[in-house]
Amino acid sequence: MHRSIYIETYGCQMNFADTEIVNGILREQGYELASEVDSADAIFMNTCAIRDNAEQRIYGRLSNFEHLKKRNPHLVVGILGCMAERLRANLLENNSLVDIVCGPDEYRKLPALIDQAFEGEKGIRTQLSRVETYDDIVPLRTDGISAWLSVMRGCDKFCTYCVVPYTRGRERSRSLEGVVQEVGGLIERGFREVTLLGQNVNSYIDGENDFADLLIAVADVDPGLRVRFTTSHPQDMSDRLIEAIAGHENICSYIHLPFQSGSDRILELMNRTYTRDHYLNLVRKIRTAIPDVALSTDVIAGFPTETEEEHAETLSLMEEVRFDGAFMFKYSPREKTRAWKMGDDIPEDVKGRRLEEIIDLQRRISYDINKNWIGRTEHILLEGPSKRSEDEWMGRTGTNKTVIVPRGDFSVGDTIAVRINSATSATLFGTEITNAASEAA
């Protein structure tokens, strides 16, 4: 009898891509993948440890499995991903529900761990690797339009607030040929868009080939394929990479470029390796080379010792750059990191207020930018029904903006020309332009 496994995924896109790798490994070993938690013989959570609230959410969900285990004492529960790596044996010791703890570089050991667990033996594997890239594993993806593909793992930047270097280990890259081959396979299966992933994707390196080479190689596989990538560190945003984006129609004009803080003193404390001026110059250079580029970012409110003036510098940088979008966070102290030792001196209510100010400002800017799109014609790739209604499709522009259109006669995977009619801070709304109309226009 084949046992069935259910995996829930939390956190960043790397985790979603990892779950597909885990599914690939498990399927190869003859396990079935359960579509519902209730019918599974083993339940896994692929977890995130980046901020405390991410972990609290996972503990909350874990406690939901208690009743399932009461009903079926043979049920196996496992923790994968960054929390497994961060908490290791503590997860087994402090939680009788957990049978397996397996870190991000040990997924090849999962079949053995699962077999043992079904024999009643708990197991833990959390060794980090300098070489594991799962290059030879075929991730198990459901057919679709858009695929995530991790091309490098780990992070060597050691930003002082960040737990990732400790949970995902050192940087290592997959082979360029391996990535190109996988992309070819995805195109044959009907995928129309790939997003190359890495915690620090633009520090990708395979022999002589850097990330610009990889991006070009992937874009050249098929000019009809949309190519995206995330996340980029400002330090590794080379001129060649900017040229590659500017010079290839099918590399999307969209860059996620975290700035984290607008204050030089805080950037230094964060070990970000650039100043406010460096960052602003980089943005100028990118905008000169790629005039239609959309930029998004990550920002942290309330880093240890951040003053009101320094917080105001974060706001002023946002006003200056005018990002299309942002992921905005309250600082959360993480054990093991260097910032952990700096204390957590900004009171919760001050952090909350600063974050609110950041969010309000970004919302205003996003709305202003999106309003300017009204009347424009854009090509969007249809990804599926909109959240609101089956009668509408959701698609995205090359610049990563979500556009809602009436369903019409289109199918998922079609690229259509759309006139933008209205906008909110998060979404554009449009109608399709028929060929005749767009030619006339």
Ligand code: 5AD
């Ligand atoms: N507290 C708050 N935000 C954090 N990030 C990373 N670590 C922390 C932390 N300890 C944010 C950064 C990073 C994004 C993925 O998460 O902005 O770019």
Ligand code: SF4
């Ligand atoms: Fe964390 Fe910095 Fe690495 Fe990003 S670059 S994963 S924020 S250490």
